[in-house]
Amino acid sequence: ISCNKTSVCPPRLVQLSHLHTSPNSQAPVPALPEKGGKTRHGIIPEELFQLLYPKTGVTGPYVLGAGLLTYILSKEIYIINHETFAAACMGTVIIYGVRKFGPDVAAFADKLNEEKVQKAQEVKDLAMTSLAQAIQDEKKEQWRAEGRQMLFDAKRNNVAMLLETNHRERVHMVTNEVKKRLDYQIALQTLHRRMEQEHMVNWVEKNVVTSITPQQEKASIAKCITDLKVLAKVQQAKTAK
């Protein structure tokens, strides 16, 4: 975008076209001074007084003002007429208004700026707190993730234990069942043997009983009686000693 004599060139566009080519940098924008220029009596800048101070001292500018006024009035460069009167009244009203409402208006203007800054500050603060909170939460999540490993180990142990118990129960069950079967067999065999024993004993008894003839019975009874007599004699002899 070129800027020639015939066309009107808005200053912004000129600055844009010189981006990164001229040594002047547009940003950061230099800060505005905090307060306005110092003035004495609200109108006359302080610099005039500083300027005249070396030559004329403190009263310099005042004398200058008074002399100028006298000169203007006496030479009738400025004539006092009715408008002077109106000017005086107007000046009084204006000065009164400024003195009375000046600080309030200035405070209001400052408040407007303050509100703007505060809104932006709120956004920034909110962003900061939410981001700090996000960092905290993230750290907590990381800690939780570590903890989760332990959780997994514990769960793995649990599952292994369960499996182990289950396996052992089943082994027990198997042993019990097998023992039952074997016991059954043993019981069966003992029963068999006992029955055979009883049967044999019965048979032997029966045979012995049937084989005892009456003679044998008598002979044995007689022997028993003689044995008993002998025993009684021995016993008597023992007790007599």
Add this chain to the structure above:
Amino acid sequence: GIPLIALALTLPWILFPTPSTRWLNNRLITLQGWFINRFTQQLLLPLNLGGHKWAVLLTSLMLFLITLNMLGLLPYTFTPTTQLSLNMGLAVPLWLATVIIGMRNQPTAALGHLLPEGTPVPLIPVLIIIETISLFIRPLALGVRLTANLTAGHLLIQLIATAAFVLLPMMPTVAILTSIVLFLLTLLEIAVAMIQAYVFVLLLSLYL
């Protein structure tokens, strides 16, 4: 005398600095920006979207008239708005614009404004004539109102100031006249209110 015209031509430029590209400005620009924003907001409140096109024109008109009148209060200045030609030159084209736009976009509604609702039937012809007359008197009223108010104010200031000035050698009367002038001046700084009235009435004729 001193050529005050030079001062009068150069000093008003200081009053309205161009709004800077900064986000936070100095007090003057902040205040002016705030005032313009509030005024435009109030102005556009009763209008629909079509009326919002008038925002720039009305706000700048308002600022123009305020500046003109306030600067005219200073001594040895001339207030252009005391001349009927300027005020009529502002009033008639703007009023005519609102009427023509209204007629072009919604002819029936624009004509319908001529008759208030709920009038008894026999009164209708008379009322239409009366409403038409009032419609055509509006630009006259706008212009003449502004002219008359400002001229009267300036005239009063000058007359009373002259009287007080002449009576200065004889003391007591001067004091009373002084206070009257002062009071009148404060009232005259309600030239601003005049501008409000002007722009507002202009706004009221915007039945767009």
